[in-house]
Amino acid sequence: VDGRVAAVVAASDAAVGRGVKAGDVMKAMLPAIDGKGGGKPQLARGGGSAVDGIGAALEAGSASVRDVLGA
Numbered sequence: 001v002d003g004r005v006a007a008v009v010a011a012s013d014a015a016v017g018r019g020v021k022a023g024d025v026m027k028a029m030l031p032a033i034d035g036k037g038g039g040k041p042q043l044a045r046g047g048g049s050a051v052d053g054i055g056a057a058l059e060a061g062s063a064s065v066r067d068v069l070g071a
Contacts, residue, residue, distance in 0.1 A: 005033045009044045028064035032056035
């Protein structure tokens, strides 16, 4: 959006029950987009200025979920 990254992470109650927290996933993503943000276990929001880091942010978020789930 206007040269900036906007990110939202949501986790279902079932995912939260297994240890996946949206705020933690967002924290894993933020360095890749030079961003700030946070949230609660079910919903987190953030944004940053490094549009070229979107791919790395998505991978970091996915990796954090895999780590929690042991996948």
